[in-house]
Amino acid sequence: MNIFTYFISIFFLVYLFIPSDAEAACTDPAKPKVNWERCNFTEKNLSNRKLNQSTLRETRFIRSNLSNTNLSFSIAIRAKFINTNAKNAIFNGARLREADFTKANLSNVSFIDADLRLARLFKANLKNANLTGAKIRGADLLNADLSGATWIDGNTICSEGSIGQCK
Numbered sequence: 136m137n138i139f140t141y142f143i144s145i146f147f148l149v150y151l152f153i154p155s156d157a158e159a160a161c162t163d164p165a166k167p168k169v170n171w172e173r174c175n176f177t178e179k180n181l182s183n184r185k186l187n188q189s190t191l192r193e194t195r196f197i198r199s200n201l202s203n204t205n206l207s208f209s210i211a212i213r214a215k216f217i218n219t220n221a222k223n224a225i226f227n228g229a230r231l232r233e234a235d236f237t238k239a240n241l242s243n244v245s246f247i248d249a250d251l252r253l254a255r256l257f258k259a260n261l262k263n264a265n266l267t268g269a270k271i272r273g274a275d276l277l278n279a280d281l282s283g284a285t286w287i288d289g290n291t292i293c294s295e296g297s298i299g300q301c302k
Contacts, residue, residue, distance in 0.1 A: 187225075276300065 161174035165184040172190050177197040184204045191211040201221040208228040219239045227247040235255045242260050248268040258278045267289035281297040293301035 182220075 170190040175195045180200045182202045187207040189209045195215045205225045213233045242262040244264045246269045253273040255275045256279045263283040265285045281293040284293045
């Protein structure tokens with residue numbers, strides 16, 4: 136075996152055993168840019184945390200507490216926020232395509248410039264939420280309470296009793 140082949144073999148073995156920053160570790164602490172892809176945080180208290188710019192693709196936050204948590208610019212495509220309390224949370228610029236917010240408490244949440252296309256917001260509480268610039272094409276707002284919410288145009292405030300659509 137020549138010296139070049141030997142060093143290539145050593146390099147390859149070392150590469151295999153050094154953990155990558157891109158690998159999801161569901162036990163990593165809550166912090167900005169954490170990779171919690173496909174993790175399960177059902178019924179966890181993650182309130183008052185900074186999870187901005189995190190990778191949360193297909194992660195489950197069912198019946199969890201995300202109140203006052205910053206999730207700005209996070210990638211949470213197909214994440215599950217079913218029955219989650221996310222009151223006062225910040226999702227500005229987040230990628231939430233196909234996320235499920237069924238029956239979630241999203242009151243006073245900021246979704247400025249968030250991508251909510253094809254998201255499920257069935258019976259979600261969106262009272263006083265800010266949807267300015269949000270992409271909502273194909274989103275399911277059936278029975279969602281939009282009372283007092285700022286609509287995607289940034290100017291319209293949904294009237295009291297706006298259920299399923301901004302009136």
